[in-house]
Amino acid sequence: MAALVDTRRVLLKFKGFPQLIPRRYRVKKKWAATLPRITSTKxxxxxxxxxxxxxxxxxxxxxxxxxxSEQKYGALINNFSSAQELMKGLELQGARDFVYEARARTWSPGSVGGKPQGDEELVWSSSLAAGQSGSEVPLSGQVGEGVEMAAATEPPSLSPNIKCFTFPKGDVTGFSPARLDGSGLLGYYLLDAASVLPVLAMDVQPGHTVLDLCAAPGGKTLALIQTQACWRLAANDSSVSRTGGSRRILQSYIPREHSTEDRVRITSFDGRRWGELESNTFDRVLVDVPCTTDRHSLLEEENNIFTRSRSKERQTLPLLQSQLLLAGIKAALPGGVVLYSTCTLSQLQNECVVERAVQVAHEELGVTVHIQDLSALTQLFRDTFNFAQGMRLGELVLPHLTSNFGPTYFCKLRRVN
Ligand SMILES: C[S@@+](CC[C@H](N)C(=O)[O-])C[C@H]1O[C@@H](n2cnc3c(N)ncnc32)[C@H](O)[C@@H]1O
Structure with missing residues (x-):
């Protein structure tokens, strides 16, 4: 007993100076057994x-x-199912079609609060593209040096076929699971309602060829098909198993005659190589990249990118994202639209990636890309979503307790040449 007291005395005396503890009293830390392992969510x-x-x-x-806190959902209506009755039922429960309401706002002149009504272009000047790396560009505040506003054009056009119901701000009622209709199709698809915004911003017009470069599990692919404007749609994802999930979603929502191979092509390529396979081809390209999926990373241990073994993968995400965006730019037709989106708040994965890809497109491919101002579009949706103020490039839906959607970042680019 006396020896134990002595040892404690010696250790206390040298606390903070471990190298001074006599070797016979030193204790080796047992990391695995004694220290609690920090979880990926933490x-x-x-x-x-x-x-x-x-x-x-x-x-x-x-x-x-x-x-x-608990995330809010939206119900994307399946136009191929018996939707009329279903929508009436949702209205009776207090939900409303926020896309319809936003479209109604574009019908009455001057109702967008005096803001410009067009998709204004922020022209990325070649001097900036040639002279600055992504990290040197100021990352907050108003539109930065070298990015100019061009004249307003037309009011944002919103697809009349995308219908998405949400409960009003502050109402946390949830949707019940979707049910099959008489022809075996599900009536709606539950998703983060902010995921519909990138698809609306793409402004797909009848006859367009569309590429969804990172498509699985298929929520945005389904929204693109709901526009009923895609002449041909290529839905790609590098993960074979997740591509299988996309296939199953389409089977549950789309009648076979609308998803035949010549209309909807599902592939499992590395999207970074798409520009080499099919360049200058698509009117619209969606690049919804893998990211830190902030909500998932905070709440789920399974498949969490903050697992220690995935730290390299996490650190190289911005590189992968800019390579995918560049491939999307290559795949677009001159004049075509490329929509970049993520579900993270990270500037490094959002604005910095856009800046980098635009710069490389200019320097290495000689391709000019204009970034479009989406403020007129977001203005139409501010009753439903909480948008970040003062974004320089693109728009960001910030989670808020009264409208707990997002994070969703989206930036619209137009390939010029
Ligand atoms: C955010 S998810 C896409 C979500 C999907 N757009 C939706 O709305 O359901 C990102 C996807 O990118 C895929 N991905 C990762 N690396 C890729 C690559 N190099 N090429 C193509 N897809 C990739 C992942 O398998 C993942 O399914």
Whole structure:
């Protein structure tokens, strides 16, 4: 007993100076057995507290609590099912079609609060593209140096066939699972309602050829098909198993005659190589990249990118994302639209990726890309979503307790030549 007390005394004396503890009293730490392993969700939260705390300042605590709270959903109506009765039922429950309501706002002149009504183009000047790397560009505040506003054109056009129901702001009622109709098709698809915004921003017009470069599990592919404007749609994802999921979703929602191989082509290529396979081909390209999927990373241990073994993969995400965006730019026709989107708040994975891809397209491919201002579009949806203010490039839906959608970042680019 006396020896034990002595040992404690020796250790206390040298606390803070481990190298001074006599060798016979040193204890080797047993990492695996004694230290609790930090979970991936905790690691994600620590990472976000550091990075988003800096990025969002005093707004971060409110975004943080929303991310950790229950997410809100939207019900994307399946036009191929018996939708009329279903929509009446949803209205009776208090849900409303926020896309229809936004479209109605475009019908009455001057109702967009005096804001410009067009998809204005932010022209990325070649001097900026040639002279600055992504990280040197200021990352907050208003439209930066070298990015000019061009004249307004037309009001945003919203597909009349995309119908998505949500419960109003502050109402946290959930949707019941979708049911099969008489012909065996599901009536709606539950998704983060903000995921519909990138598809609306693509402005798919009848006869367009469309590429969805990272398509699985298929929510946005389904929304693209709902526009009923795609003449041909290529839905690709590098993951074979996730592509199988996309196939199953299409089988549950789309009649066979509308998803034949010549109309909807499902493939499993590495999207980074698409530009070499089919360049200058598509009117519209959706590049919905893999990212840190912030909500998932905070709440689910399974398939969490903050797992220690995936740290390299996580760190190289911005590189993969800019390569995918560049492939999307190559695949677009001159004059075509490329829509970049993520479900992360990270500037490194959002604006910086867009900046980098535009720069490389200019320098290495001689392709000019104009970034389009989407503020007139987001203005139409501000009753439903909480948009970040002062974005330089693209738009960001911020999670908020009263409208807990997102994060969804989307940026619209037009390939010029
Ligand atoms: C955010 S998810 C896409 C979600 C999908 N657009 C939707 O709305 O359901 C990103 C997808 O990118 C895929 N992906 C990852 N690396 C890829 C690559 N090199 N080429 C193509 N797809 C890739 C992943 O398998 C994942 O399914």
């Amino acid at each position: 690691l994600a939260l620590q990472n976000f507290d550091v990075n988003y705390g800096t990025q969002f300042g005093e707004r971060w605590p409110s975004i943080r609590v929303s991310l950790l």
